Amino acid sequence: MAGELLNKEIIIRDEMEGSQIYNKGYFGNPVPGGGLQLSLIEGIYLLESGRLEIKRKGRRMTLKHLLKLANAIHPSFDIKYIVYRDLRQRGYVVKPNLEPLDFRVFPRGGGPKKTPSKYWVSAISERAIFDLEALVSHLRKAMSLRKRLLLAVVDEESDLTYYDARIVGPKGKMKSLEKGMIAHALFLEDRAMILDEEEAKELHSISFYGNMVGKRLQLSLIETAYLLKIGAIEVKDAKTGRKMELNSFLRRARTIQPDFELRLRVYEDLKEKGIVVKTGFKYGSHFRAYEGDPQKHHARYLVHALPSNYRGMWPEISRAVRLAHGVRKEILFGKVADKIEYMKMERIRP
Amino acid sequence: MAGELLNKEIIIRDEMEGSQIYNKGYFGNPVPGGGLQLSLIEGIYLLESGRLEIKRKGRRMTLKHLLKLANAIHPSFDIKYIVYRDLRQRGYVVKPNLEPLDFRVFPRGGGPKKTPSKYWVSAISERAIFDLEALVSHLRKAMSLRKRLLLAVVDEESDLTYYDARIVGPKGKMKSLEKGMIAHALFLEDRAMILDEEEAKELHSISFYGNMVGKRLQLSLIETAYLLKIGAIEVKDAKTGRKMELNSFLRRARTIQPDFELRLRVYEDLKEKGIVVKTGFKYGSHFRAYEGDPQKHHARYLVHALPSNYRGMWPEISRAVRLAHGVRKEILFGKVADKIEYMKMERIRP
Numbered sequence: 001m002a003g004e005l006l007n008k009e010i011i012i013r014d015e016m017e018g019s020q021i022y023n024k025g026y027f028g029n030p031v032p033g034g035g036l037q038l039s040l041i042e043g044i045y046l047l048e049s050g051r052l053e054i055k056r057k058g059r060r061m062t063l064k065h066l067l068k069l070a071n072a073i074h075p076s077f078d079i080k081y082i083v084y085r086d087l088r089q090r091g092y093v094v095k096p097n098l099e100p101l102d103f104r105v106f107p108r109g110g111g112p113k114k115t116p117s118k119y120w121v122s123a124i125s126e127r128a129i130f131d132l133e134a135l136v137s138h139l140r141k142a143m144s145l146r147k148r149l150l151l152a153v154v155d156e157e158s159d160l161t162y163y164d165a166r167i168v169g170p171k172g173k174m175k176s177l178e179k180g181m182i183a184h185a186l187f188l189e190d191r192a193m194i195l196d197e198e199e200a201k202e203l204h205s206i207s208f209y210g211n212m213v214g215k216r217l218q219l220s221l222i223e224t225a226y227l228l229k230i231g232a233i234e235v236k237d238a239k240t241g242r243k244m245e246l247n248s249f250l251r252r253a254r255t256i257q258p259d260f261e262l263r264l265r266v267y268e269d270l271k272e273k274g275i276v277v278k279t280g281f282k283y284g285s286h287f288r289a290y291e292g293d294p295q296k297h298h299a300r301y302l303v304h305a306l307p308s309n310y311r312g313m314w315p316e317i318s319r320a321v322r323l324a325h326g327v328r329k330e331i332l333f334g335k336v337a338d339k340i341e342y343m344k345m346e347r348i349r350p
Numbered sequence: 351m352a353g354e355l356l357n358k359e360i361i362i363r364d365e366m367e368g369s370q371i372y373n374k375g376y377f378g379n380p381v382p383g384g385g386l387q388l389s390l391i392e393g394i395y396l397l398e399s400g401r402l403e404i405k406r407k408g409r410r411m412t413l414k415h416l417l418k419l420a421n422a423i424h425p426s427f428d429i430k431y432i433v434y435r436d437l438r439q440r441g442y443v444v445k446p447n448l449e450p451l452d453f454r455v456f457p458r459g460g461g462p463k464k465t466p467s468k469y470w471v472s473a474i475s476e477r478a479i480f481d482l483e484a485l486v487s488h489l490r491k492a493m494s495l496r497k498r499l500l501l502a503v504v505d506e507e508s509d510l511t512y513y514d515a516r517i518v519g520p521k522g523k524m525k526s527l528e529k530g531m532i533a534h535a536l537f538l539e540d541r542a543m544i545l546d547e548e549e550a551k552e553l554h555s556i557s558f559y560g561n562m563v564g565k566r567l568q569l570s571l572i573e574t575a576y577l578l579k580i581g582a583i584e585v586k587d588a589k590t591g592r593k594m595e596l597n598s599f600l601r602r603a604r605t606i607q608p609d610f611e612l613r614l615r616v617y618e619d620l621k622e623k624g625i626v627v628k629t630g631f632k633y634g635s636h637f638r639a640y641e642g643d644p645q646k647h648h649a650r651y652l653v654h655a656l657p658s659n660y661r662g663m664w665p666e667i668s669r670a671v672r673l674a675h676g677v678r679k680e681i682l683f684g685k686v687a688d689k690i691e692y693m694k695m696e697r698i699r700p
Binding site: 318 | 508570629665677
């Protein structure tokens with residue numbers, strides 16, 4: 001088989017040869033009137049796997065030469081080729097050039113005009129920016145067309161990790177707390193304490209607030225803010241002995257933790273969904289989230305609150321996903337806008 | 351038993367009662383001439399465990415009252431008390447007030463004047479700054495006196511995690527690369543490729559540089575810099591076709607990765623120690639480090655390069671330690687100064 005490099009594309013003029021290549025793997029696009037047009041990425045893959053020769057002005061080109069050329073012409077060609085090659089080698093039909101994503105991937109045994117595509121794949125360098133807004137917008141589009149979105153991240157050493165991303169709706173079994181004052185809390189720098197044993201036990205028995213230490217109940221900063229907001233506790237400052245109102249409490253919380261209100265938004269939202277929310281400190285995330293009694297069940301989720309316009313580094317995302325996987329929890333990124341969306345990310349082998 | 355609160359301390363005047371308290375757990379300091387002097391933290395613990403009454407001006411004080419008082423007087427009293435209480439409940443003799451650390455802890459069955467202390471313990475709020483310089487300086491001091499340094503980190507919900515920190519000297523089995531030009535590399539945005547199969551195989555066979563993809567060898571940015579520096583490769587830019595010299599390569603690397611030189615320092619140091627170094631991307635750390643052949647053994651370490659004056663947030667540290675633990679590797683923080691020191695951190699149950 002032979003193709004000719006013409007203007008960044010490869011043309012197979014022979015009709016028979018063209019349809020043979022197309023029929024075995026759906027490479028390229030058939031040209032009306034006969035022949036096949038291949039993109040550089042497809043041509044290089046076929047050359048590397050020994051199924052095609054490529055000529056320019058009658059002279060045979062080496063793989064080395066074509067790779068140099070492709071890398072000089074296309075930004076991030078190398079990253080894309082690594083992903084394309086890997087998916088093809090896993091036996092998938094991969095079609096390039098779907099904007100803004102890189103590839104459409106068909107289920108094994110499927111192909112264009114035969115089956116709908118299964119995955120949309122984005123080939124990403126580890127050094128690229130993780131852009132939450134853009135990702136969620138791709139995700140919404142993919143999900144509306146029943147596609148799964150795969151993020152193929154190529155690390156420094158050209159090793160590949162695939163992440164499956166989706167938007168999910170977590171739900172728990174807890175009933176929301178009836179409003180009404182239950183306990184008196186003493187505020188200590190960055191946490192609060194319920195000193196009265198009866199009050200402590202009552203508050204703890206409802207939705208597992210706080211942590212019993214001896215006969216006292218320790219509340220976290222966020223629990224204190226939430227319980228104060230719904231009127232379940234009164235708070236006094238341990239230093240001054242003065243009562244703290246919600247607004248001044250929130251101001252104080254912000255000085256202790258600059259992203260406090262972002263986290264509180266997610267905390268409140270999860271509480272409304274009937275979820276028991278505890279700190280995720282040990283896992284380096286914001287929250288662990290339980291669908292029911294945390295004494296009886298493991299946390300299903302680790303949740304991290306992110307501003308809607310969050311732009312971060314991929315190694316941080318990979319770390320969070322890896323950690324959740326290692327402790328058999330699902331990682332959710334809570335994107336905070338007018339409403340909160342939860343994006344679940346999971347490492348998979350496609 | 352009864353003590354009297356006087357000027358932020360508790361005095362047990364009765365000689366018999368005082369020595370009973372001291373002898374069973376080494377609480378307080380015997381007063382010359384008879385009696386015992388307890389710090390607030392010790393007094394509160396004894397009151398809470400029902401072994402002591404505390405009076406002020408003849409009136410009995412409640413635990414609630416004393417906790418309020420202690421928290422109003424001492425910064426971070428609550429954090430320190432949580433740690434003190436936990437260690438005492440685990441059966442350790444704990445002596446307060448060792449500056450700059452919080453407690454000395456004796457081995458089980460031991461005590462002051464009987465055995466040397468085993469741990470030095472620092473009680474830390476999750477919200478405190480992780481100060482690498484200060485930590486390493488405490489660590490050096492502790493290690494020179496054969497003490498183990500325990501960092502007791504209290505999270506938002508007053509749950510405790512203990513970290514054992516120590517300075518270690520990692521070593522590997524690889525011989526260093528004999529200098530001499532081996533291969534020609536093509537630089538592609540943020541990585542390089544050896545296109546010649548012979549050269550690729552030769553370079554890869556020495557100390558496992560790069561990643562074979564088909565017949566090519568992919569080198570990471572840091573491997574490329576290192577190999578260029580020791581003269582093992584020549585590098586050409588894929589875009590311009592021009593040869594790249596070390597200095598201009600390093601300038602380019604810095605624009606791709608602002609902390610490139612910090613990482614390179616650690617990479618070079620580990621190579622000198624005979625270690626095989628690969629990217630830690632999948633684990634969200636800088637490197638994974640192998641003592642020998644990475645095909646035959648798992649990486650023993652995850653290594654993160656930090657500037658000597660690094661000040662960060664505890665949740666990030668806890669995440670890194672947790673992750674390493676989950677994949678059964680040891681986490682090393684490489685503190686980069688004139689020389690590089692490796693601090694290992696591990697979660698333990700004391």
